[in-house]
Amino acid sequence: MILKEGGSAPGVGPIHVDEIEATLAPLEKALGIKLIDNMLGSAGKKQFSGDIDVAVQVDPDDIAAFGKKVQESPLTLYFAKTSVFITKVKIQNYDPKREEIDPATGESKGVPNGRTGYVQLDYMPGDPGWMKTYYHSPSEKESKYKGVYRNIMIATMCAVWERESSEERTADDRAMEVTRWIWSPSKGLVRIKRVPKPRADGNGYTKAHIDTDLQKPITNPDEIAKALGLTSGADLHSFETIHKAIKKNYKPELYQKIIDSFAKNGVVKDIGVPDEIKNKITKEPDIDRIKTLAGI
Secondary structure (H helix, E strand, O other), X not given: OOOOOOOOOOOOOOEEHHHHHHHHHHHXXXXXXXXXXXXXXXXXXXXXXXXXXXXXXXXXXHHHHHHHHHHHOOOOOEEEEOOOEEEEEEOXXXXXXXXXXXXXXXXXXXXXXXXXXXXXXXXXXXXXXXXXXXXXXXXXXXXXXXXXXXXXXXHHHHHHOOOXXXXXXXXXXXXXXXXXXXXXXXXXXXXXXXXXXXXXXXXXXXXXXXXXXXXXXXXXXXXXXXXXXXXXXXXXXXXXHHHHHHHHHOOHXXXXXXHHHHHHOHHHHHXXXXXXXXXXXXXXXXXXXXXXXXXX
């Protein structure tokens, strides 16, 4: 799962890993760009993928022209533009009888629901090298969790690791200045200074903030890990490796703060809190029960 602004193409379904290269190869030739080597997330690592996301190295001034080229290709059966280019393409070497195999038992789980012979292909402009790091997703054999867990975990770490807040506060109790790390999909790991945005009338501050980069973004996985107090880029491979690394390298109170914040994330709540931390999360007080006992 890759979180992105966008939508979905009509009449598309999952694609099997053995169908991906055959499907992308004609598009590479037609568009003159690398697609197979620039797949993002779990595509190509799982038996079936719900869609395919690819990073495309396009100069900002040429993005519109590239989008037009994609749209006008006879291989593109549907086209929409949001923050990415959403398309529908025909699956090559399509076999509607392909079954999903349980990696643990080797037994068939049957044909996945929703197979149509077509798949959604999203073109995401940006630096392929960095995007493959940011949107990295481990294989099914390496992790039982989606890559989105990894990204949310890293973003949560960035919010608390080496965070410095001024004592001066706004009227709504926000720090007037915060120095912290952010996990940026377009830049890398960045150290920033964050201040509240002043109101246009000069009377206080809005809910928005202004970020100023304090240093050049870090994009090398090993350097990112070290900046976050870990050992190497391997620590950032999956939710499991990150969890193990922060438990080992962070003080107990910081570890607790991270997993509590992670578990409260809306996406994590929707798709499920990982088993590794379910019983370690600080429980929220039962306000209704407290009121009942207090006779309120």
